[in-house]
Amino acid sequence: MTLRMTRRAFCGAMAGTAGLAALPVRAMAPKTLTARVATAQIAPPKYAATEVWTYDGALPGPVLRVPQGGRLARRLVNDLSVPTSIHWHGIRIDNAMDGVAGLTQEAVPPGGTFDYDFAVPDAGTFWYHAHTNSFEQVARGLSGALIVEEPDAPEVDRDVVLVLDDWLLNPEDAQFMEPFGHPMSLSHGGRLGNLLGTNGTYDYAREVKANERLRLRLINASNARIFVLQLAGLEGWTIALDGMPLPAPEPVEAELILAPAQRIDLIVDVTADVGETAALVRFDDDQWRPQARFPVAGTASATRRDGPAALPPNPNIEVPGIDSARRLDMAMEGGAMGRMSGAMMNGRAIGFREMAGQGQFWALAGQVGMTDTPFASLDRGETVRVRMTNETAFAHAMHLHGMHFRQVAEDGTLGPMRDTILSYPDEPLEIAFVADNPGKWLFHCHMLGHAASGMTTWINVT
């Protein structure tokens, strides 16, 4: 007799069995992602565990994987004592699912739920994070990797997700230093941690074999830190930025700069020998230090492989017609040592001192924080250029929701598709994009303290 049962036989066998009526319902219950408090051993073992805010108790949150062209459905369950919401960073998403409290949805109250359910058009490395009081909630741990898989992924021995972060801990008790929005960090470079690490620990290590080929997916989940990275005992290529494949793999020869919220996909071969430790290293405090270590145990194969092929391109990546595109200007102003005397806030002119008294330090296009009318109202499908001038003394990682853009070089050539771009003081920058995704989309600095103290605006695509 076979153990296989037809669905009808199965249901028949169950008929009349008390208490199982709920079974089909349970089978349909949505997958959840629960925001809740947990503890994590971020710091070295001699320190206490840190109380963190997590998705499903994990720091960073669980790696979500979904095939390109599929849908991601998760019910956010809020077990925190404060309202929250989730933004799916870099996904060219349906606006109603973008997770921006106060713009695309109401924040989910404690005990509440919200059903996210959306299509993922692009394969690549993305991430998700809280978008309610982000400068505090993301710093407390509410973020995770979102991987959209190519139908034909490049062949590698290991696919390694590396969520880079920093944490500002009180050395006395290893708990988060408060307040999260200290005026000193808001008005300067943002909240920078005193402990740096990867995947929730200061000392991330993963064993590899000599000659193995790895895909490294780097995600900068920190509030404000710009990581300067290099490979050691690894050689390879950059294959994608912010989830979007480069037209051709680029050999990693110089330092990699990873601003907050940016991602870099690498394919690397382990060139270190057995007994050595390969590493992703970062520059800080005038020194190169390990950010992720790969101790080499054993040898995979004797021969080195050829360079990888380019990833298949994602759909809708052209930005046509930039010569006749609508042009917009956005000045970035304010901050400590800035030249700004004042700006518009809540519809009236306000001096920098008065702004600072209200915890606001920055302006985009002359406006402090959100406005009733958008920075730009765009017609669906039109190409737009935004020229940004950084008149502050700090770097800013500018992020557009809902659509990727390309940098426009002086000579008019277009750079790679990105969703977050690093702007340096006194270096004007121009981006161009096709406003092909209808809805209300934030445009803000991803130094999250800056976003909370003035550097947030929005565009409307109809």
Ligand code: C2O
């Ligand atoms: Cu990761 Cu409003 O963004």
Ligand code: CU
């Ligand atoms: Cu900024």
